[in-house]
Amino acid sequence: LSQEFVRVADSRLLREGEAVTVDANGREVLLARAAGRVYAVSNLCSHAEGWLEFGTVHVASCEIECPLHQGRFDLQTGAATAEPCIDPIPAYVAYEDDDGIYVETRSGDDA
Amino acid sequence: VTEHFDHLVVGGGFAGGRAIQALTKLAPSARLGLVCAEVLLPYDRTVVSKSLLSGAASTSVAPLVDYSANEALTVYLGDAAVGLDAADHEVTLSSGEKLQYNSLLIATGVRARRLPGDECHYLRTVADAVRLRPSLIPGSRVVIVGGGFIGCEVASAAAAAGARVTILERENALLGAFIGEALGSVVARHLTAQGVEIVTSFDVAAVVRSTVESHDGRRITGDAVVAGIGVETDAAWMPAVCGSSGVQVDSFCATGVADIWAAGDVTSWWSERYQRYVRVQHESSAQQQGLAAARNMAGRRTPFDALPYVWCQLNGLEVWQVGLPGRVAVPEIWTDGAAIVGVTETADGISSAIGINAPERLAAARAVLEGRSRDGLFSGLRRVPETRCQVVPS
Numbered sequence: 001l002s003q004e005f006v007r008v009a010d011s012r013l014l015r016e017g018e019a020v021t022v023d024a025n026g027r028e029v030l031l032a033r034a035a036g037r038v039y040a041v042s043n044l045c046s047h048a049e050g051w052l053e054f055g056t057v058h059v060a061s062c063e064i065e066c067p068l069h070q071g072r073f074d075l076q077t078g079a080a081t082a083e084p085c086i087d088p089i090p091a092y093v094a095y096e097d098d099d100g101i102y103v104e105t106r107s108g109d110d111a
Numbered sequence: 112v113t114e115h116f117d118h119l120v121v122g123g124g125f126a127g128g129r130a131i132q133a134l135t136k137l138a139p140s141a142r143l144g145l146v147c148a149e150v151l152l153p154y155d156r157t158v159v160s161k162s163l164l165s166g167a168a169s170t171s172v173a174p175l176v177d178y179s180a181n182e183a184l185t186v187y188l189g190d191a192a193v194g195l196d197a198a199d200h201e202v203t204l205s206s207g208e209k210l211q212y213n214s215l216l217i218a219t220g221v222r223a224r225r226l227p228g229d230e231c232h233y234l235r236t237v238a239d240a241v242r243l244r245p246s247l248i249p250g251s252r253v254v255i256v257g258g259g260f261i262g263c264e265v266a267s268a269a270a271a272a273g274a275r276v277t278i279l280e281r282e283n284a285l286l287g288a289f290i291g292e293a294l295g296s297v298v299a300r301h302l303t304a305q306g307v308e309i310v311t312s313f314d315v316a317a318v319v320r321s322t323v324e325s326h327d328g329r330r331i332t333g334d335a336v337v338a339g340i341g342v343e344t345d346a347a348w349m350p351a352v353c354g355s356s357g358v359q360v361d362s363f364c365a366t367g368v369a370d371i372w373a374a375g376d377v378t379s380w381w382s383e384r385y386q387r388y389v390r391v392q393h394e395s396s397a398q399q400q401g402l403a404a405a406r407n408m409a410g411r412r413t414p415f416d417a418l419p420y421v422w423c424q425l426n427g428l429e430v431w432q433v434g435l436p437g438r439v440a441v442p443e444i445w446t447d448g449a450a451i452v453g454v455t456e457t458a459d460g461i462s463s464a465i466g467i468n469a470p471e472r473l474a475a476a477r478a479v480l481e482g483r484s485r486d487g488l489f490s491g492l493r494r495v496p497e498t499r500c501q502v503v504p505s
Contacts, residue, residue, distance in 0.1 A: 046474055048395045048420050051402055054133055067129070067176075068398050087474040 005102040021053045025105040032075050034059040039075035040094035040103045046087040047071050115211045117141035121192045122218030125394050126375025126401030128153020128175045130216050133405035135181045143184040148191040152178055157394050160261050161424050163240040164268035170241050195349040197368050214408050217373040221342035228318040232337040246335035249273030254333030256315050258285035260423045261339030267425040270305040279313040290465045291442040294453050301428045362414045364404035374404035384416050393421040434463030434480045445492035
């Protein structure tokens with residue numbers, strides 16, 4: 001198992017309270033910004049496979065709400081926080097520096 | 112007047128509404144058009160048979176998203192497409208307006224199949240629910256034709272409102288063609304406990320005034336008759352892309368006719384999973400396919416092959432089904448006395464999974480249907496013979 005980071009976006013791409021999808025070494029990852037911080041989770045809801053990029057970022061509670069059935073996930077951990085979502089989605093380590101936004105890429109698992 | 116759009120979406124249901132939402136994000140500078148036959152912006156259609164029938168519910172429905180935020184979007188409300196000129200890239204509306212497109216998404220959905228005679232309620236839109244609601248009052252006699260998902264939900268809502276409810280089902284069991292007779296009988300017992308009368312093997316010939324007549328001469332009269340007997344497609348305005356079995360599309364929501372895409376209930380889509388065209392008319396597929404079509408229209412090649420998923424709320428009983436049942440045979444049923452989980456099988460193996468009051472097992476069901484794992488779906492449950500599934504979930 002190895003962990004490395006790949007630059008996925010310019011910081012200007014991601015405004016406060018918004019979500020976008022990026023390609024992280026072939027994996028579609030959702031980036032969201034809440035209270036200034038950047039978070040990265042899987043773009044696919046674990047309940048009915050809705051694309052979270054079209055959902056709503058809840059800044060105060062640091063959640064992303066799925067557009068299909070209003071379930072929610074914690075942006076930091078990927079844990080399901082509102083029904084009908086029960087199972088977590090993968091969450092990835094993300095960080096931001098002067099050059100842009102980076103997301104971890106993991107090999108050896110498909111989480 | 113002729114308007115011109117980069118992306119024109121015809122149909123204001125789940126698929127069309129989600130497509131506009133996605134195009135707003137993916138193609139922010141594009142001119143978007145949305146044609147809604149109803150006088151409402153796209154809304155959550157599941158409320159029509161779920162919450163909206165309860166007398167306590169407000170009859171105002173919110174749009175899926177704030178469509179007014181997109182200034183490049185033009186919406187035509189209460190207007191329907193009546194003609195399609197695929198060669199000229201032009202759609203004609205019933206108002207006479209002509210709309211030209213660079214790319215077109217057909218998301219017009221389906222309409223309720225009608226019974227002979229015209230004294231019947233059908234349930235497809237908010238307007239339908241608003242018309243039906245005054246009949247769902249204490250003492251009122253409500254006759255429901257069809258024991259499918261819609262019929263069961265209306266029965267449950269009507270009984271909760273104090274009405275005397277009878278379901279007339281053509282087959283031997285409620286929901287039998289979907290979840291099998293044994294699990295269908297679990298639903299039947301739940302509804303019976305709420306006072307719903309269930310008449311099976313009742314094959315409706317016609318509705319005359321408020322009397323439902325069967326082919327074998329039985330008659331049942333109500334103050335209101337509601338029919339939930341399936342849907343049909345309005346193909347007449349778009350013969351270039353649509354037949355009686357819907358608009359055929361490939362895995363990427365494309366029709367094969369230049370610059371025309373389709374999504375939602377109106378489509379028959381090629382499934383890599385099933386290696387055939389499938390037709391699914393549940394909200395989840397419509398929403399996902401609407402989003403997938405928009406991604407494809409915006410140049411992000413995205414296959415759509417979601418597992419069919421339907422859910423049904425019956426006042427204390429919640430049913431979900433993932434997959435396509437096919438011909439229901441040899442269902443397996445597992446329970447712990449509260450939750451019930453079942454699977455339907457075909458010659459190819461497990462074709463669908465069903466949960467009754469088992470929301471936490473939905474992800475495990477998806478894993479089974481995707482061939483990943485059988486662990487989790489039945490854990491902690493015991494298998495019961497199909498014929499002895501007498502569990503009444505608590």
